[in-house]
Amino acid sequence: MPSISVGEVKPGSKIVKDVVTPLGGILFTKGKIILPRDIEILQAFLIQHIEIEGAQEENKAPETAKPVTKHAASKPGALINESQLAKSNSPLHDEYEKMLALIKKSYASAAAAQLPILELRSQLEALISHLKDYHILKFAPRVLFDQDYNYHNAVLSALTSYKIAQWCGYPQKDWMQTAFAGLLHDIGNVKVDASLLQKPTPLAATEIEEVRRHTTYGYQLLRNVTAINEGVRLAALQHHEKIDGSGYPLKLEGSQIHFYAKIVAVADIFHAMTLEKAYRKAQSPYLVLEELLAESFGKLDPVIVQTFIQKTTDLYNGTRIRLSDGRHGEIIFTDRSNPTRPMVKVEGTIVNLMLERELYIQEIIA
Incomplete structure (x- = not known):
């Protein structure tokens, strides 16, 4: 051959x-x-x-x-x-990698040149055309290089934000703009010292303040970009605001925060915690969902969080999983009032994760 x-x-x-x-x-x-x-x-x-x-x-x-x-x-x-690589040969992964390369190039030039917004939209549409194959708890990039973490977070947040907007019943005209909000929410990081973004140790108070400025930097970079609406710009500014007023940069509350920003906040936190970094292992998506639920009491929009959890955990019985102790099994029943802790069959035994709290689902296999 x-x-x-x-x-x-x-x-x-x-x-x-x-x-x-x-x-x-x-x-x-x-x-x-x-x-x-x-x-x-x-x-x-x-x-x-x-x-x-x-x-x-x-x-x-x-x-x-x-x-x-x-x-x-x-x-x-x-x-x-x-x-993951063994099951990642798909058009979705191909378009994902094209989007990743394009957003990486766009971020690199954002501080000095206009974003190629029409090219970004075209590739985003190509990626979203395969959305039916994107399951948030199952999807993983083929390869994740340390220095590309922020770009993966951007593309994944775009896909997830689009899905959340659909699931929450927002008008169709907002779906693509919400995806743009996810894609561009952290673009202000291009004006932050890269060493701070990659720093594996705790940041000093002055360093935290500099990193937090990425929100205002992002709004400034997007202020004159055409083909996106004000909600996309506000998502860059507001995605770290909390509904109880404890967020930044403006300490906004509840209805003062644009709904794009509320959606992106959920997507961003989920992917930030489930993506692997050089100095931190990826967390179980199921544990992250539980942390999001805890944050929905005063921090994140509770309707968005609850919808996100219900939809992402809506898996068919028989879905194969790996538990935190390394054992493999399959989901046999999900109580919709406790969707992150289903009953699983492991080696002929039924494990009720509601009762065995020290265990959790580490990974969905198929």
Whole structure:
């Protein structure tokens, strides 16, 4: 079969045989068109050769490299979940990575140039066209590099904000604008010292104040951007406000906060806590939902939070999960009054997570 070195692979090439990782998982399936981000993924998994349509027969070589004793990523700071990669060959992931690359480029130039808002909208629409395949508790990026955390948070917050706006029954005209609000809510970070955003240790009081200025920086950057409405700008300014007035930067209360900002606040907190960072493990999405519920008493909009929890945990019986103690099982019953703590069947035994509070669902497998 025609094979080519990964270093020679060009975006747009078509894979003609499944690409298998050194541990035996399927990384990319036959027929996939290679995107620029896919080349980084291949390198991260130490894949040396793949079989590409049109490649010369004489370039044939073994498909995968043997594992080495060093970290399995070719770039420092690559956080890779192979179990997620095995199930991430989808148009949704392809469009997600295009959106990620575009928002990364847009953020990089935001302080000096106008945002390419029409290009952003076009790619956002392409991504949202696959929204039916986006399950908030199940979806994970193929590869997460430390330095890309903020961009992943932006794209995931866009998708989740769009869904929340739908679920809460807001007018359709607000759905795309709410997605823009999620995508651009942290754009003010481009004017904050990057070392503060990546700092793994607690910030000093002066550093906290500087980081908090990202809200006002964001509003200023979006003030003259066309094709977005005022709600998007206000979401950048207000997404850290709390309904009891304890938030920042203006200590607004309740109805003073735009509903886009209330939606984005929920999406942002969820993804900030469930995305893995170099210095902090990703938290269980189910525990994060419970923390959001606690925050809905005086901090976050309770209707938005309760709707978010009910919709995201609306899983069919038989959904396979992994518990916090490492055991695998399946959901057999969900009490809608306690949706984050269903009954699960594990090794022939029924585990009631309402009673066994020390256990929780760590991951949805399928």
